[in-house]
Amino acid sequence: MTQTAHRPGASDSRPAADRPTINTSSHDTAEPIVGDPFDLPSDTGVGAGEDVDPGPRAAQWHVGEHLADLWGMLGSVALTAALGAQGAALVNEAYRRVGQPLPETLHEAEMIPVEAVIDMGRDVPTLEEVVQWCERNDRREPRAVYEDALRDKKVRDDRAEREREEARKAQDRAKKYADDPAAAVRALFPGPPLALTAGELPPFPVGALPSPYCDMVRAVATFTQTDPGMAGMTMLGTLAAATQRCVDIEVRHGWSEPLSLFVVTVAEPSERKSSVFDQVSQPLRDAEDALVLETEDRRVEKETLRDIATAQAADAKKVATKAATNGDAGAAGLRDDAVRLAKEAAEIRLPPIPRLIADDITAEALGAKLFEHGERLAVMASEGGIFATMAGRYNSGVPNIDVYLKGYSGDACRVDRMSGGRSEKLTRPALTLVLAVQPVILESATANTLFVRSGLMARTMIALPPSRLGRRDSNPPTVDAFLAADYHQAVETLTRTLSRAYFADGKVGSLKMSEGANRRRESLSASIEPRLGKTGDFTESGMNEWAGKHVGRVCRIAGLLHLAEHGPEGVDRPVGVKTFTDAERIGEYATAHTAAAFAQAGSADVAGAEEVLRVLRKFVGEHRRYTFPQREIRNHLPRSMRQVGAVDAPLALLERLNWVIVETVRRPHGGTPSVTVTLNPDGIA
Template identity: 40%
Template sequence: MTRQTHDHAAEQAVLGAALLAPHVVGDLAATLNPEDFHRPAHAVLWQILIDRHAAGQPVDPITIAAYLTESGDLGKVGGAAYLHTLMQATPSAANASHYAGIVADHARRRQVVELGAQLAQLATSGADVADVVAAGRSMLDTATGGGWPTLIPLGTGRHLPAFPAEALPGWVADMAFAVAEFTQTPVDAAGSIALAALSTAAGGRAEVEVRGSWREPTNLYTVVVLPPGSRKSAVFAAMIGPLLDAERRLVELARPAIVEAELAAKVAGKTAERAANAAASSDDRGALLAEASAAAQEAAEVIVPALPQLVADDITSETAAALLAAQGGRLAVLSPEGGIFATIAGRYSGTPNLEVFLKGHAGDMMRVGRLSRDANHVDRPALTLGLAVQPEILRDIAQMPGFRGLGLLARLLFAVPVNTVGWRNVDVDPVPASVAATYAANLTTLVLTLADWTDPAVLPLTPDANARVLDIQRAVEPRLRPGGPWGHIVDWGSKYTGAVVRIAGLIHLGEHLRDGWGKPIDAATLDRAALIGEYYAAHALAAFDDMGADPTTRNAETILGWIERTGTTAFTKRDLYRAVKSAQFANVADLDGPLGVLDAHGYVRQLDPPARSAKGGRPPSPSYLVHPDVHRPAGTVHALDAHRRAA
């Protein structure tokens, strides 16, 4: 009979005893760590209890519930009702140490199981037998108290959450999941591009009214970071194809009016020309000149509409500005490549031109110069960006003049998903025809419904939704302080709440395709947008860390990514080199620096090398053990780290 390595009832009893008799927390904290709890919510709550007890703060249920509500963590531990469940599940607070002993014993058993798995993996990896024996001794030391150090994060790029596509409108979520499955790409790519597609349909045609004069347009800048060969183009084709069909539909609808306007312009031009000729050949020019002037003015006032265009690809800043003016302030730049960054950085002109991309996001009035006419105004430009870039381009744009200082990077919603290449299933079903048809029909409906709005539709918030926005603002503000979690990306963090509001507007319009402009945005929609916002916040931290990381740290992150993807718990240096050999790691020696970084941060531990054989021969490859926390559920690691930073 296999014995379980956890006892949730004992964990509940420990926490319930602490809430019933707070004085026991100090005694139990000496022997019971948060990591000893099997259930992540229990680990988070125990960390909070011991931190508050150490600070001399009360740990009764009422104050703990209030603290968790303020920090936004109440839902992570099961809500206020669960605190009372914990107390009711405690037979006697006097037996707290006994319950703690049970929890600690199970934690040691799990540790032994993990260490045994590491030893088994090392034994089958081809490592030298003496190395395996040395590993066993090291594991025994660890299991009996040697322990592992607390992980020192390399950055926030590890354990990143997956895109919560379920928060999108149902028909959009269905398409995103189906495309991700068929292309065998992370859902992050399809989800982010889906948001860009919604932004293309609604951008410039709707604004969210938060409070007072604060309004947020419904256009976004999304950037997915994936390496070459990850099928970015296939995802783009599936997600934006319906937009191109909708664009053709708009052209068909507009063509009669364009033909009529062209004819009117031609007639007015001929009339003005005849009047001018008559005035030129007459001795009595006064009245004829007045007629010619009026005819010329009438001809100049005839405006021929441009053919509708929703989507552009790799264009210059000047072309983007001209298209925005021609298209009534709405345009999307959607591309599976990131060449546009080099273009706007001055690839052709030698001078960066970011104005259209800065004002196109904010909706600030923009003057557009034309060769044959006076400068035009674009009162509310609404530019959408939906791009997929390679990691190298992400690092390059951080160095491009003005991109950070002028605020372009602060406007980007980054998605940095795990690359699935090498772990893809080649035998998958295509996107169901019904899912693709519904997505195409609904996206086209949204485009056509909003196409005729010249002044943006105003989407108000319900009182409860406005309260949600205030909650987000209150939670964000402390993060922006110097030394806070977002202190080094304060430019991006300052725009976070606005981004969540914009996403809420897009979800709302996607849920109400034909009459979204006539309904307020409710609190549930804000909550869904906030879930997506949290995703982008985590990925923004990773993206900015990667943009600022030195090459050795980036290489260490690459190795750590391999460890996580493969579930490796022990490995030899030779095995690692075979797995990651590339231009990045051309020689075995290229692993030394990154492995040293991982060792210094506690992610891996090098085993003592076995004694060299007296017969000589090739020395054994160095062997490493992996910190168990690397493979722990991401929610546990994140929640504990977040609480410790806050504390």
């Protein structure tokens, strides 16, 4: 708040009849004020009359120090009847002397503010002075008034200190960048602008995948005439489904990550999502069928043993019951035998029926299937109906995503059986989610408050592969049969071998990381951490929670790439530096695409943002500066965007992506604030 010095003797040039006055009809009358209240000694803040009543005296102190800013300090609740006619006359005179119009609502106030009571021209009055004033004016909370004064003074002091600090920084920037104005503006931004549209996003790093996986991605992309990102991200999800709940990766002592992934690829209708899904995931479906056949004999054996044990326990129970009824001497021993046999029967567990893939499934059914099939499952679908299911489509609109959150992290949870009403515990569930959805489905998911705040979207990698519609070859080469066979064998062998070695016996293998890979991981973590702060680009773009899980996500990808390259034998060797570096490349791809997806969520504002950028770039070229009033920008936009508020959403999108800084500038003496927009110099090209 700007303060204007007292100008003794200043007069209002308007006729007396035209000057506003405070309506004092509702105030009690009081004795005239002693002396001129505006001739106040600056060292004490006390007026000429030492015996003046504290009400008017407080007002004298106040206007003597803050004459021109009286209304700004007092706000909408200013004076009270305690000041009486004297206070009203004093304020009228204050405004007359500085030549400012009197606020029309000043007389309507009913409460007396702290500033009007105790701002006596020095920091804060003593508690004794406040108590004395409150007693004379029938106020019963002097300590609260005093504490308010201290708090308000601290607020003002802090604000003033911040303003001084900002001014100092501005001066430092001006000196540092005197010869380079663009660098001075660039220093205001936390980083370069993020991609506004999918067309500016990086391509999928196909070379990060080992052979034959990389070759299969290229072949499928060529045959389906789709971007390699669609097949590449689907393949990562396929590898996660093949290895989860069999192997984890130990990042460091006490920190392990399961190999589950949540992957969402976004594509328009007719983009051949189903064809890509079928060709990439078919080996996994075949492996599932083979595992069912492999475990069938073992299930029959275990089921038979359990039936025999159950029958023996039932017979023992009958004998023990009869002995107890008849009071036989050996009843206690028979009872113990019955209990032992019942426990032995209950401990015979049937091997889970292997189930690797599910499609559209409710959360309740998913929990039951996880329990029934050994706590691992992959929900893979070339449509996005699963998001509607999560949001409660089959549950009266009540969302249920807990099993998804726990399944990604491997945390224990309880689920209800579909029949019998029993509740079962999942000790370390493993759930992978691989979806290909239309943009409208993604928009609804990223706009869902529960999905975002619960961390569901923070667990999800999103790919926005560019469309090839209108540019597709009508007769592309098919996938080479030998390549398809190699890929099929690699996926099926990895799935079946790990299932037999670990999953069938309820064990989980552990991948280790080499020293070099751990150094890369530490470097990645160190580079991400500053970007998670209040002014970091991840925070500014709404990616904070997602980025907070990024290191663990990259470690999961590294584990998948390692097993893809070395097969089941890779469990016995550490993850190397090259593998981790390749995982980082995929992580960078996922980061850029997910950030763009978050920015575009629900955003028909991209077109408006591009119009705003067009105007800003034109202005910079014409005026050789980077900051412009929003009003001036709006006047040069298409007519549909010139209405008040029409540019708010596009500007908010640009600000989240580091393209602009929008700042509200308040005028020193009130009035409507002005809004300025500063363009990031890196966004000019």
